[in-house]
Amino acid sequence: MFQGRKTYIAALITLVLGVLAEADWVKVVEDPRGGLGMIGVSLLMVVMRFVTQKTTVKAAEQAPPPDSAG
16 A cells, blocks of 8 residues: 555654754754755655555556466
């Protein structure tokens, strides 16, 4: 039903950490721009998972059925 849920969960955790780092946790990250990087990485993870899932599903739908003679 929900393919790639582990990737989405990892991206969501990274996104939340990025928002927290931008909000007030500069000392934890030790870089004022660290939160923006974490947000960017999490969004990239979601986009990449979405794209790879679409292409994998499309390839599976277009592939000929497996030969059952074995």
